[in-house]
Amino acid sequence: MAHPRLSVHNVTFYGADLDELAAHWSTLGVHRLSVLDTQLLDPRFGPLLDRGGYTVEAVYHLFGGHGVDPAPAQAALLRVIDAAAALGARVIYLLTGGRGTRSWAVAADDFCAAITPCVAHAREVGVALAIENASALYADLHLAHTLRDTVTLAQRANIGVCVDLFHCWAEADFPTLVLDALPRVELIQLSDYVLGDRALPARAVPGDGAIPIEAFLGDVLAAGYRHGFDLELIGPRIDAEGALPAAQRAMRTVGELLTGLGG
Numbered sequence: 001m002a003h004p005r006l007s008v009h010n011v012t013f014y015g016a017d018l019d020e021l022a023a024h025w026s027t028l029g030v031h032r033l034s035v036l037d038t039q040l041l042d043p044r045f046g047p048l049l050d051r052g053g054y055t056v057e058a059v060y061h062l063f064g065g066h067g068v069d070p071a072p073a074q075a076a077l078l079r080v081i082d083a084a085a086a087l088g089a090r091v092i093y094l095l096t097g098g099r100g101t102r103s104w105a106v107a108a109d110d111f112c113a114a115i116t117p118c119v120a121h122a123r124e125v126g127v128a129l130a131i132e133n134a135s136a137l138y139a140d141l142h143l144a145h146t147l148r149d150t151v152t153l154a155q156r157a158n159i160g161v162c163v164d165l166f167h168c169w170a171e172a173d174f175p176t177l178v179l180d181a182l183p184r185v186e187l188i189q190l191s192d193y194v195l196g197d198r199a200l201p202a203r204a205v206p207g208d209g210a211i212p213i214e215a216f217l218g219d220v221l222a223a224g225y226r227h228g229f230d231l232e233l234i235g236p237r238i239d240a241e242g243a244l245p246a247a248q249r250a251m252r253t254v255g256e257l258l259t260g261l262g263g
Helices: 018-028 045-052 071-087 104-125 147-157 174-184 213-222 236-241 243-260
Strands: 006-008 032-036 055-062 091-095 128-132 160-164 185-190 229-231
Touching: 006 032, 006 243, 018 045, 018 243, 045 071, 055 071, 055 185, 071 091, 071 104, 091 160, 091 185, 104 128, 104 147, 128 147, 128 185, 147 160, 147 174, 160 174, 174 185, 174 213, 185 213, 213 243, 229 243, 236 243
Parallel strands: 006 229, 032 055, 055 091, 091 128, 128 160, 160 185, 185 229
Antiparallel strands: none
16 A cells, blocks of 8 residues: 555656556555546546545646736636535646746736636635746746745745655755745655756656655654645656556655655
8 A cells, every 4th residue: 555645646657548547546556646637627537536535635737828818727727626626636736827028027926816816716615726846948838947936926826835846956945945835835746866867857766866855754744744745757767667667666665754754
């Protein structure tokens, strides 16, 4: 059985259909799921949850196209929020949409204004919203590329934070940043990085690289973090090993760390 606080993001098995995903979940022994919004909206998904006794920890959604007319982005997110509430999903984490030619400040203001009705609705139906930190390689889709900027934007939008450790572990004063952000953190995503790897997206199984994952887990657990840990495993290293074996090994490694740390 998997550690009860662990999930494996379905993007690890990108392209798999629901039946294949269910087989992977069974093999991994997971009960918490981390899914794409398209999977959540599939009418077959709810019955699959019921049959397997699964809960949805997190849902990924791209809050696309704000600016001149935010209505389509609002409508799409509101639909995901309602689906999440109906299926008991805990948090929807977002990319914000890109900034185009706007300054960061203007794009951030537009995002906060556009998402306001969605924030209110999510609060009414009991679904958390968060934004994640993501590499500037995704600037066409997102505004927040450091943990500090992610927290700043989340505070302005009055939503939570999803910490993707892979994209922020090397930031200056990282432990302090994380602990300061922790009251707002709704999800933590884990993977590792092997120094010198340039084969994007360059993620590795936890324990294979240089990220001080055990120390990080110890810090956030000691500080009272109470939500899930999501394994997001993509890239050439994962492909070479095989997504399922890599996920199995990651779950064993991180599960043992969490158990040893009392998590």
